[in-house]
Each structure stands twice: as C-alpha cells, then as structure tokens.
Amino acid sequence: MSGLIADIGVRIDDFALDVAVSVDVGETVALLGPNGAGKSTTVRSLTGAIALERGRIELAGRELDAPTTPTFVPPHERRIGVAFQDALLFPHLDVAGNVAFGLERRRRGEADMWLERVGLAGFGSRRVSELSGGEARRVAIARALASDPHLLILDEPFAGLDAGARVELRRLLASQLPDLELPILFITHDAAEARTLADHLVVLESGKVTQRGAPSDVQRRPTSRYIADLLGTNLLTGSADAGVVRLDTEDIRDVEGGALELTIADRTVAGPVRLTFAPHAVSLHGSQPGGSPRNVWQARVGDLHDLVGLVRVHLDAPVPIVVDVTPGAIADLAIQPGSTVWVAVKATAFDVVSGS
Amino acid sequence: MTRPVQRNRQRPPGILLTLGLVGVLFFALPFVGLLRRVPWSNLVDVVSSEVVVDALVLSLVSSTMAALVCVVLGVPLAWLLARIDFPGRNVVRALVTLPMVLPPVVGGAALLFAFGRRGTFGGPIFDATTFVLPFSFWGVVVANVFVAMPFLIVTVEGALRGLDQRYEDAAASLGVSPLGVFWRVTLPMIGPSLGAGLVLAWARSLGEFGATVTFAGNLQGRTQTLPLAVFVELQRDRDSAVAISLLMVVVSLIVLVALRDRWWRR
Secondary structure (H helix, E strand, O other): OOOEEEEEEEEEOOEEEEEEEEEOOOOEEEEEOOOOOOHHHHHHHHHOOOOOOEEEEEEOOEEEEEOOOOEEOOHHHOOEEEEOOOOOOOOOOEHHHHHHHHOHHHOHHHHHHHHHHOOOOOOOOOEHHHOOHHHHHHHHHHHHHHOOOOEEEEEOOOOOOOHHHHHHHHHHHHHHHHHOOOOEEEEEOOHHHHHHHOOEEEEEEOOEEEEEEOHHHHHHOOOOHHHHHHHOOEEEEEEEEOOEEEEOOOOOEOOOOOEOEEEOOOOOOOEEEEEEEOHHHEEEEOOOOOOOOOEEEEEEEEEEEEOOOOEEEEEEEOOOEEEEEOHHHHHHOOOOOOOEEEEEEOHHHOEEEEOO | OOOOOHHHOOOOOHHHHHHHHHHHHHHHHHHHHHHHOOOHHHHHHHHOOHHHHHHHHHHHHHHHHHHHHHHHHHHHHHHHHHHOOOOOHHHHHHHHHHHHHOOHHHHHHHHHHHHOOOOOOHHHHHHHHOOOOOOOHHHHHHHHHHHHHHHHHHHHHHHHHHOOOHHHHHHHHOOOOHHHHHHHHHHHHOHHHHHHHHHHHHHHHHOOOHHHHHHOOOOOOOOOOHHHHHHHHHHHOHHHHHHHHHHHHHHHHHHHHHHHHHHHOO
16 A cells, blocks of 8 residues: 655635645654644645645545546545544544444444554543543544544644643654554644654645755754744854855844854855754853854844743844753843843854755 | 632613513513413313314424424525525525515415415316315415424524534545435534424424415314414304413423423523
8 A cells, every 4th residue: 555645736815735745654744834834725635625726646546636637536535534633523422433433333342442542441431522632632533543544634633732631642642653554644833743753844834845854854954944943943044155154144243243254164165055053052151252263143132931951042133043051041141031142153063054 | 610709790780680571571461361361160171172172183293294394304405505605595595584574474375376276386286186285284284384494494504504514524534425424413413403493493383373374274173273273262262262372382381391401401
C-alpha cells in the first residue's frame, strides 16, 4: 500500500491555496502554519468537502480527486480518518457508539479494543459529555482509526488542551503513531509539537509552501523570519564578503552608531546569505563586553517569556531576535521590558546558508 | 462552581412584572370562565354521548395521522430548504409556510378547488378512480396536514440550520453514506426540535377548524372533529359545548405534560 500523494490547488474567494504534500506509509508529516495559512482548506480538500480546481489527490494507489480525468470520490468513500480539532463526538451516542460508528455492524467489542489502545479502557459506556478535553480527543482518534482508514489526519490535536492533557496526549501519540502502518498528516500551528511528532515538516504560509524538510534541517536553516520565529530560532539576512556580513536591514548600529557588520567564521562565502543562530548561542551583558572578536551590539528588551528553567528574552531593537537566559541572569542584569542590554554572538554561532 | 448568593438576585423591574402578570391573567381568565360553566353533575353523560365520542376518536386519529404525514413529508422538505441552495428556494419557503398566515378557511377553499370532485386535479382523479377526497376522513387529514405542516417545517429547518455541519462531515469521513449520515447523525441530533415540531403540528391539527369545515364538511362520525362539534353544540346545547371544550383542554394538557420532560426541558 502506498501513501498520500497530493497536489492541491483551490481558490476560495480571494484566497488561493497551492500545496503539494506527500506522506508515505508509516511516516508522519506535519503541516505547520499560522491561522489562515490554508491548513483547514487543505484538510477539507483531502476529505472531499471541497473539490480541487487544479492538481490531484492519490491515496493508497487510488485516485481520489483529479479535475482533469475528472475523478471525484465522495467523502464517505475516501477512507480518510480525521481526528477533528473539536473532537466532534456525536453527543447522542456513548463513547463506544462513537468509536464503532464507522465499523460494519458497529461491533462494540472492536470499539473497546481501540479505546484500550488510546488508554481509555472501560470508557465505552460513558456519555460523551462526561469526557475531559483530552479524553474526547483520544476518543476522536480511536474513532478515526477504527474506521480502518488509508490516511489519518490529526487536526490540531492539542489545541485548547491544558498543559497536563497536552503532555499525556503527546506521549500517547509518540508511542502509538510509529506502530500505525498508515500515512499520518499532522495539522498544527505549534512548531514544538510538529518537531516532536513529525518526521517531516511542510510549512504553509498564505496558501503557499514556504519550506519543507526534516524538522532538524528546518530548525537549523529556516528560510524566512516567520519560520524562524515559529521554530524559536533567529534568522538574519544580509550580504557576505570575506567573512563579513552586511545586514539587509542595515539598522543594526554599532557602538559608534555606524551600520553593524557581523563577523562569520566562513570567509569563502560571498553574496546573499541567511544567518541562523540559536537563542542559547547569544549572551547578554550589562556593559559592553570586551575580549575576543565577537559580534556585539546594544539592544532594547521587548518582552520576556517563561520557558521551563529558562527565560526567553525578545529583543525588539535594533533587530528582533530571541535569547534564552537563566532566571538568575534576568535578575543580575535587571532585564525588563524597555531596558537596554549588550548582545554578543560568536562568529562560530552562525549557521550560514547562501541564497536570499 | 458555587452558586451566586441569593440576595444578589435583583428584583425584576416593576413594569415587566406587571405586564407579565397581566399576560398570565389573559390566559387564565378564559379557563376560569369555562370551568365555571362546566355541567359537573351530568358531565359523564354528556362526554360519553355518541356525538362526543365520535368526534373525540376522529380528532385523535386524524390529528395523529396528520402529524405523522407532516413528519414524513415535512422533514425532507425542511432538509432541502436548509441544505440545498436551489433557485427559487425563498419562493418555495414562502409557499410552504403560507398556511401559517393564511386564514384556514381560504386554505380549505383552495383545497376544494384543487381536489374537489370537480376540482382541477380532483376531477380527473374522480373520473379515473371514483375516489373523492373532500367530505371524507382523508379530507380531514389533508386539511390538517395543509395547516399544520408549516409549523413542523419551520421548526425543523431552524434546527438543521443551527446544527454544526462538521458533525456530518465527521460521520462521512468514517465511511457512512449521505443517507446514513442523515439517519444516524442529523436526525438524532435535531431530535428535540423534531419532537417539538411534531407536537406543534399535532396540536395545530387537533384544533383545526376552518380548513376542515370548508374542505371536509361537518358530518358526524365521518368528518366532525371536536372543534366542529363544539361549534355545533354551542348553537344547540351549551352544556354539551362546554363539556367538549373541557375535554379538549384535558387532552391538550395531558400531551403537553407528557412531552414536557422529553422536549421542553434540556
């Protein structure tokens, strides 16, 4: 059995969606993007709620939608299981009734087996309204899997869950997803979730794919400021010459107020470059740091954001970057929104990629 | 969650309270008047007379059948109006709800001109089969359906529009055909509204007068329903009319109370 091969082209009013995504059997692909990027439209195109205007959808070797042939398989014959964002459990049925909904003769025994797999053994005769948010999501996943789909779509499975339920569901998915011999498409706006669960990321922005690749590659080399922000890393663009990069924005000021040039380790690269550097590769100082040749500039603190054991500092001027420091450093340097700090980045901290 | 403290509850504004109480009296006083005129001493004799029993049976059977016909035809019609965007949908919606505002006697006359023995459609039907719809039991049912179905359609269409269609999408993604989704998801989820529409249609049928008397006549044992019997008896024997009225109040109350827990609450 082969997986999903989709090339989706649809237009709804002023919004044009153009996304190609393939998912192999046993692979989890995350479709990552902000609200309004076209994630829901992608799901609706796959499930057959919307017909393609251009492109082709093939699943398990079967053509589902192709305007040119013109094949259009109706939603109920597509065998695409969806665990919907709001679970959408049928309120007039109990838990087992929901899971068995798509089963032939609605065998409750089989429903119980699926409930056990999602860690909800014994929940069969509960009312849907008695479930917590996390339990409802898991029932929705069991229901989608029980219908023996050829593709599983997890549509924002963590949205709206509290931290505990989120961790529990992530653990369940991390343990179960690899065992499912299915292509899995994971729809999310949360980069951290995408990174932990997916083998491959497809980043969608304004209806277009802006980057795709393994999570580690995308993380190390984001192609846009948006993706860098999404993944919690820093991206600056500029033009390199003999180990010196003049930034495109040209508004990083050095101590004397001139345009700052960043020093990179690689002296051979020339022309347009993207510099990526991790939030923990940046150090903050209360006064101008001296010593080794480093990239140093003065920055204004925008916002602080609590991470586990660390604080993420958003510097909004002269260029927006994020820096992870310890809570102790926050206190020592008296960092607060609006205060000024010195920033230092080693030349070796930059990951340099040619191209604009 | 704790309940808000009782003393925080505000007193309702005086004008709303007064007008609301006047509204209650408006409904209560007519029943007081009716109850005062009930011939309690010979009530059993009057109510068990042949005229009343015939009318009661006819009313219950015809209004129940009419309510069922309303469901069978009205639910699919409401579904089409709610879900299918066809040209002239608003015209169709206006047409099928017209009997709600039309005087029933006009509806009865229209039915007569269409399905009467010499009517536009009734004539050819009579020539072919010698079947005559008006002035028969089925004429009563047809008149009831004509005036009652709009109530069911309006109620069910509203419920269908209020239903989150993503539930139906979810059901389809589980491999269930559109008709299966309708049976197994759409209908159960609009169940309370369907029940309310059914009760409304039944109640409207039970009280139907104008269309019935125009289209089906007033033949005791065949087409004389309780409301028609009340009207006839009012001119002949006032005690009997009051007794039949009381009977209708009791039957209506029984139905309302029996269904209250199922459909009005939640």
